Amino acid sequence: MINETTMQQELERMGAAAVRASRKLAVMSADAKADCLRRMADALIADTAAIIAANAADMERARSNGLSDAMLDRLRLDDARVAGMADGLRQVAGQSDPVGRVLSHTVRPNGLAIDKVTVPLGVVAIIYESRPNVTSDAAGICLKAGNAVILRGGSEAFDSNRTIAASLNRAAMACGIPDGAVQLIPWTDHAAVSLMLKLDRYIDLVIPRGGERLIRTVMRESTIPVLKHYKGVCHIFVDHQCDIANAVAIAENAKCQRPGTCNAMETLLIDRRIAAAFIPPFLARMQERGVELRGCPEFLAFAPGAKAAVEQDYYAEYLSLILTVRIVSGVEEAVDHINTYGSRHSEAIISSDQADIDYFFANVDSSTVYANASTRFTDGGEFGLGAEIGISTDKLHARGPMGADELTSTKFIVRGNGQIRQ
Amino acid sequence: MINETTMQQELERMGAAAVRASRKLAVMSADAKADCLRRMADALIADTAAIIAANAADMERARSNGLSDAMLDRLRLDDARVAGMADGLRQVAGQSDPVGRVLSHTVRPNGLAIDKVTVPLGVVAIIYESRPNVTSDAAGICLKAGNAVILRGGSEAFDSNRTIAASLNRAAMACGIPDGAVQLIPWTDHAAVSLMLKLDRYIDLVIPRGGERLIRTVMRESTIPVLKHYKGVCHIFVDHQCDIANAVAIAENAKCQRPGTCNAMETLLIDRRIAAAFIPPFLARMQERGVELRGCPEFLAFAPGAKAAVEQDYYAEYLSLILTVRIVSGVEEAVDHINTYGSRHSEAIISSDQADIDYFFANVDSSTVYANASTRFTDGGEFGLGAEIGISTDKLHARGPMGADELTSTKFIVRGNGQIRQ
Numbered sequence: 001m002i003n004e005t006t007m008q009q010e011l012e013r014m015g016a017a018a019v020r021a022s023r024k025l026a027v028m029s030a031d032a033k034a035d036c037l038r039r040m041a042d043a044l045i046a047d048t049a050a051i052i053a054a055n056a057a058d059m060e061r062a063r064s065n066g067l068s069d070a071m072l073d074r075l076r077l078d079d080a081r082v083a084g085m086a087d088g089l090r091q092v093a094g095q096s097d098p099v100g101r102v103l104s105h106t107v108r109p110n111g112l113a114i115d116k117v118t119v120p121l122g123v124v125a126i127i128y129e130s131r132p133n134v135t136s137d138a139a140g141i142c143l144k145a146g147n148a149v150i151l152r153g154g155s156e157a158f159d160s161n162r163t164i165a166a167s168l169n170r171a172a173m174a175c176g177i178p179d180g181a182v183q184l185i186p187w188t189d190h191a192a193v194s195l196m197l198k199l200d201r202y203i204d205l206v207i208p209r210g211g212e213r214l215i216r217t218v219m220r221e222s223t224i225p226v227l228k229h230y231k232g233v234c235h236i237f238v239d240h241q242c243d244i245a246n247a248v249a250i251a252e253n254a255k256c257q258r259p260g261t262c263n264a265m266e267t268l269l270i271d272r273r274i275a276a277a278f279i280p281p282f283l284a285r286m287q288e289r290g291v292e293l294r295g296c297p298e299f300l301a302f303a304p305g306a307k308a309a310v311e312q313d314y315y316a317e318y319l320s321l322i323l324t325v326r327i328v329s330g331v332e333e334a335v336d337h338i339n340t341y342g343s344r345h346s347e348a349i350i351s352s353d354q355a356d357i358d359y360f361f362a363n364v365d366s367s368t369v370y371a372n373a374s375t376r377f378t379d380g381g382e383f384g385l386g387a388e389i390g391i392s393t394d395k396l397h398a399r400g401p402m403g404a405d406e407l408t409s410t411k412f413i414v415r416g417n418g419q420i421r422q
Numbered sequence: 423m424i425n426e427t428t429m430q431q432e433l434e435r436m437g438a439a440a441v442r443a444s445r446k447l448a449v450m451s452a453d454a455k456a457d458c459l460r461r462m463a464d465a466l467i468a469d470t471a472a473i474i475a476a477n478a479a480d481m482e483r484a485r486s487n488g489l490s491d492a493m494l495d496r497l498r499l500d501d502a503r504v505a506g507m508a509d510g511l512r513q514v515a516g517q518s519d520p521v522g523r524v525l526s527h528t529v530r531p532n533g534l535a536i537d538k539v540t541v542p543l544g545v546v547a548i549i550y551e552s553r554p555n556v557t558s559d560a561a562g563i564c565l566k567a568g569n570a571v572i573l574r575g576g577s578e579a580f581d582s583n584r585t586i587a588a589s590l591n592r593a594a595m596a597c598g599i600p601d602g603a604v605q606l607i608p609w610t611d612h613a614a615v616s617l618m619l620k621l622d623r624y625i626d627l628v629i630p631r632g633g634e635r636l637i638r639t640v641m642r643e644s645t646i647p648v649l650k651h652y653k654g655v656c657h658i659f660v661d662h663q664c665d666i667a668n669a670v671a672i673a674e675n676a677k678c679q680r681p682g683t684c685n686a687m688e689t690l691l692i693d694r695r696i697a698a699a700f701i702p703p704f705l706a707r708m709q710e711r712g713v714e715l716r717g718c719p720e721f722l723a724f725a726p727g728a729k730a731a732v733e734q735d736y737y738a739e740y741l742s743l744i745l746t747v748r749i750v751s752g753v754e755e756a757v758d759h760i761n762t763y764g765s766r767h768s769e770a771i772i773s774s775d776q777a778d779i780d781y782f783f784a785n786v787d788s789s790t791v792y793a794n795a796s797t798r799f800t801d802g803g804e805f806g807l808g809a810e811i812g813i814s815t816d817k818l819h820a821r822g823p824m825g826a827d828e829l830t831s832t833k834f835i836v837r838g839n840g841q842i843r844q
Contacts, residue, residue: 023761023785023787026785026787027784027785106805106806108804108805108806112795112799112804114805114806121817121818122787122817204817204818205817205818220645223641223642225647225816225817225818226647227818243840249840249842250840250842253842253843254842257842257843339445362448362449363445363448363449365448365544367833367834368833368834368835368836369834369835369836370836370837370838371836371838372837372838372839372840372841373534373836373837373838373839373840373841374841374842374843376842377534377841377843378834382530382534382843383530383536383834384528384536394647395543395544395627395647395831396543396626396627396647396818396819396831397818397819399831399832399833399834400832400833401834409817409818409821411789411790411821412789412790412791412800412805412821412822412823413783413790413791414790414791414792414793414795414799415792415793415794415795416793416794416795417794417795418665418668418671418672418794418795419794419795419796419799420671420672420674420675420676420795420796421675421679421796421798421799421804
């Protein structure tokens, strides 16, 4: 076990190296950055054998630690998956450059010309768990926005992550970027994360990706700004007036199409006036799909087979085929429920009443609000943002799906000809 | 002394009240909010006698605590100053509404129409020190952006702040906003701030305005996102080729026009090739204005009367008529100096060499970079942003002068007609 002083020194060294690399990245042209991303893709292909060998060591350790088959499958790399990572980098290379966009241009009465332009953030730290492809995905999107990246991956994938990060960093160095564009924290102890979270001199942003406990720990320990995604307790409200077949299909899709995702529905709210018409076809579909229902007393009268929901169910992110159902008096009560129990992620109203849709859009306090569509669309790719670094449930800086644009800051550039302030 | 449990309960009650008020503010039209701000201005005028009486109590306490005349003058309110606060609110009322702007509109291949629109943040907490006019200025700009505000003012101005906040909150209630749009924390203990900084369930943003120590304390204690302004160590670089009379005038303005402000110059960097021509007229001007100079060894050879600068001077925010001067080899060394010792606030190059200007703009990592103008222009009013809530030296969410626009978040509004994800 390494001592904390040594760890601290090494982390400071990594922070300073990341800043040096970021200075170069910040002034590279869009073409030079895209070229660098393509070279990084080539490097992954060239290093495939080494990456798969490192991954075999991770898999061996994971098996002896008794990881589940599902976890082992997430961890496993093969030629096709490495090629997929390289393809991801090439796609990011082809996207438009988020740096140098002029957001506003003003000429003041005194002649000062003021441009507000997008610039890289600088150094971004990403904390993530199992899947090793996140190493190259996260590095690619950070570099696209001109940022250096410090990665802290899960211990299961340590050897894979280290080999991938080293390959990417060597490719960046071959493009003239100082050593430090892509770095992986070389220890799996929590102490290393705690120390990193105080490096506000070097790191501009921390993005934790993982469970709620990890995220709360990061929030408590970090002196660096954090962008986070607590959880996705997403709601669908079936309004008093709507196309019932549509409502059933959307509820099914939002719950069942991929229940383990953050944008899957966890609670369904039903307007009392449509309950008798909506619930029978809805129940039949849920039964077909094997969904466990937990309902309020009024819903249980329609669905005797369902369990009684308790208060805790209204806060629950099940991430599985379980659904809470509650009958409400109308859009106002639905919105109150969402703002009380929700996680500010994604919510939908299924309705043909425009006034109710407008009320829902204006009053629901979430990153994304839908009318007559599934919550499952909350995703950078589905929104056309290109590669996604996560979905923010915060309100500052970025809210909802985050692409490379959200990894930039701004700078005011002011051109004068001798102006002084009176 | 009140116990912490009672304080905690009362703060939770205030937080919940602020959220209720913010829900109403979030759906008010631009006209309704502007009308409310005008009624708040009227309320201050109507309550002038009570405000001045409360201020007299603060002044009495401040005198017996031995506050300096300058501090007493900052604290003092009279008819004209209350009228000035009301005028400030009326000006904010007249500005354009930052809420409901459509930042992007996309129609996806599946027919989903996605709008990204600006929405209020929700509840904003402001921590500030002496001057009581900040109470109404901060409340006005927060309400303009549809936010409720929780204020924590300095203990010197406690009675004034309480009376102003109560007047504003009553006016908001008369406009149909639930009790809680404008609240002042009713204790001056630091314990109340510590407890408030954990209320992330209710408060969306904290803005501390004050000295570096206050800001570092807030950063350490807060689980709520913070926008901050550490300090302004602003630089001017006199390049090898420039209009020397301009350079002298800009340096004088940036140092002397109001040395106590965050955008005043603290360090002057001079290109070696222009030192012999620039320094004599510059020295004469500094002598006229009574500026104390602290220079590098090379500068001291030109200015035998100056003191020798030590390393600490390069980090110093003097806020007075003291200036550090360093001679450098050119724009690259100037930029390295700024990125090493600066505070990322505002920096200027005085130059007629376009390549050097471009290099300076691209490589200086600060909120605002100038060519051939004084750093003193970094200000919401001077930038045409309307009322200002502060100047951010952060890179996330807001950078540089912050107006009502920076007190908003965004929401994705997605309109479908039955779309489900495949």
